[in-house]
Amino acid sequence: MSYIAEILPPLLQGAVVSVELFIITLVLALPLGLPFAFGEMSRFRPVRWICKIFVFVFRGTPLMLQLFFFYFFFPLVLNIDIPAFPAAILTFVLNYAAYFAEIYRGGILSIDQGQYEAAHSLGLSRAQTTFGIIVPQAMRVVLPPVSNEAITLVKDTALASVISMSEMMRVSEGIVNRDYNLTAYVVAAAIYLLFTFLLTLVLNHIEARFSTYTRREN
Amino acid sequence: MSAILEMKNINKYFGDFHALKDIDFSVEEGETVAIIGPSGSGKSTLLRCINCLTRISSGSISLNGTTFVDTPSGGEAKYIPDKALKQVISETGMVFQHFNLFPHMTVLDNVTYAPIKVKKVPKDKAVARAEELLNLVGMLDHKDQYPQMISGGQKQRVAIARGLAMDPTIMLFDEPTSALDPEITGEVLSVMKNLAEQRVTMIVVTHEMGFAREVADRVVFMNQGELTESGTSEQIFTNPQSKRLQDFLSSMIRA
Ligand SMILES: Nc1ncnc2c1ncn2[C@@H]1O[C@H](COP(=O)(O)OP(=O)(O)OP(=O)(O)O)[C@@H](O)[C@H]1O
Numbered sequence: 462m463s464y465i466a467e468i469l470p471p472l473l474q475g476a477v478v479s480v481e482l483f484i485i486t487l488v489l490a491l492p493l494g495l496p497f498a499f500g501e502m503s504r505f506r507p508v509r510w511i512c513k514i515f516v517f518v519f520r521g522t523p524l525m526l527q528l529f530f531f532y533f534f535f536p537l538v539l540n541i542d543i544p545a546f547p548a549a550i551l552t553f554v555l556n557y558a559a560y561f562a563e564i565y566r567g568g569i570l571s572i573d574q575g576q577y578e579a580a581h582s583l584g585l586s587r588a589q590t591t592f593g594i595i596v597p598q599a600m601r602v603v604l605p606p607v608s609n610e611a612i613t614l615v616k617d618t619a620l621a622s623v624i625s626m627s628e629m630m631r632v633s634e635g636i637v638n639r640d641y642n643l644t645a646y647v648v649a650a651a652i653y654l655l656f657t658f659l660l661t662l663v664l665n666h667i668e669a670r671f672s673t674y675t676r677r678e679n
Numbered sequence: 680m681s682a683i684l685e686m687k688n689i690n691k692y693f694g695d696f697h698a699l700k701d702i703d704f705s706v707e708e709g710e711t712v713a714i715i716g717p718s719g720s721g722k723s724t725l726l727r728c729i730n731c732l733t734r735i736s737s738g739s740i741s742l743n744g745t746t747f748v749d750t751p752s753g754g755e756a757k758y759i760p761d762k763a764l765k766q767v768i769s770e771t772g773m774v775f776q777h778f779n780l781f782p783h784m785t786v787l788d789n790v791t792y793a794p795i796k797v798k799k800v801p802k803d804k805a806v807a808r809a810e811e812l813l814n815l816v817g818m819l820d821h822k823d824q825y826p827q828m829i830s831g832g833q834k835q836r837v838a839i840a841r842g843l844a845m846d847p848t849i850m851l852f853d854e855p856t857s858a859l860d861p862e863i864t865g866e867v868l869s870v871m872k873n874l875a876e877q878r879v880t881m882i883v884v885t886h887e888m889g890f891a892r893e894v895a896d897r898v899v900f901m902n903q904g905e906l907t908e909s910g911t912s913e914q915i916f917t918n919p920q921s922k923r924l925q926d927f928l929s930s931m932i933r934a
């Protein structure tokens with residue numbers, strides 16, 4: 462027990478870094494996914510292809526490899542220094558934006574053509590149709606898969622340990638190696654579980670609020 | 680009387696398929712016109728050309744004095760710029776077979792959304808007008824409900840109010856009762872009949888022969904992309920000229 466009390470403060474410090482990474486990634490990647498989603502459906506071929514390639518690359522390669530790229534390779538080529546935290550943020554935001562873009566695209570495509578026709582015949586502009594009619598409905602559709610990704614992100618933050626960022630995983634690893642005692646892993650696991658549990662509660666609450674109307678008419 | 684809608688020499692191709700063939704069609708102010716005809720004859724296509732949901736291949740259309748699409752001889756149909764076109768489109772109201780209400784908005788918001796956003800009507804005025812219209816279609820009591828909480832007939836009545844809220848010069852109905860259970864088509868038809876009596880200009884694509892006969896000032900019959908016959912409901916139903924129309928009418932009676 463006293464051992465746990467001893468290792469808890471550094472673990473919690475690591476947990477704070479993990480949470481920061483989690484929150485900053487979500488706050489930036491959630492909106493960034495939208496322009497990529499629209500880009501993938503753009504009428505302009507170059508825009509469409511750039512967005513498709515972006516999504517293809519970031520979904521098609523391991524997150525760990527992307528971390529290495531932005532932490533080791535990218536600074537080398539550009540001859541600049543990128544510390545671990547910003548490198549991790551950059552990687553996570555781009556990676557998650559790619560996943561969100563695909564989810565958003567699916568959500569937008571799921572909206573009935575009749576909604577566009579009704580908006581058109583009322584004289585709504587493209588922007589009014591998109592942001593007043595389509596996106597609010599698509600949001601409901603994408604909420605469950607986005608929630609899923611958010612929970613995956615909690616666990617993915619542990620990957621940042623590979624570029625020596627002192628988030629919770631790295632901290633617990635350090636303690637285990639130092640003390641030859643696996644307790645730190647168990648405590649870290651408990652903290653991750655607590656995160657995902659709290660997150661699930663929040664997400665359920667949001668989903669309940671969005672379900673004031675059901676998905677489709679007819 | 681002046682034509683509020685004038686369509687001349689309308690042709691529409693979907694790829695190689697000739698969906699509308701040299702159609703001349705006009706509607707006078709205050710008139711109720713029913714379009715009847717077999718499935719696939721081009722009724723919806725014709726209606727959708729009026730508010731540009733479908734763009735014509737050639738011909739010209741004028742609505743309320745504005746010619747928004749015209750075709751230079753030998754050329755392709757040319758539409759006026761988008762902004763002006765939007766203006767024309769917002770002068771039409773459309774009611775769809777599947778209602779197409781906005782499910783994330785209450786009944787009231789469905790009706791006020793476009794007037795506020797497109798016509799920049801102040802919110803209180805838009806709400807007052809919407810309540811008036813919802814009252815007209817008998818849906819005022821349901822104004823705070825979401826579309827999935829009301830029946831099909833009620834949805835369609837809200838959709839009619841939504842269309843009317845833009846103060847359109849013409850209302851377009853594409854089989855407004857076809858998705859409804861037979862026992863509730865009446866509530867929608869009676870709202871439409873009421874509008875016709877108030878001289879709202881309307882075009883109604885319908886399979887409801889009783890409605891066409893009783894309410895329409897004029898009935899046009901379409902067949903295979905052509906406007907085959909046109910006349911008063913009396914002429915069309917009691918004295919059909921073409922064989923196709925005679926066959927169609929007898930098939931509708933049997934059905
Ligand atoms: N977007 C489209 N692309 C290709 N063909 C189309 C398209 N829209 C309509 N058509 C074709 O044009 C013809 C006329 O269709 P339209 O929907 O106008 O018929 P309708 O008279 O309204 O029939 P219904 O009574 O079944 O609604 C049909 O053969 C249809 O397959």
Ligand SMILES: [Mg+2]
Pocket residue numbers: 722723724853854
């Ligand atoms: Mg049709």
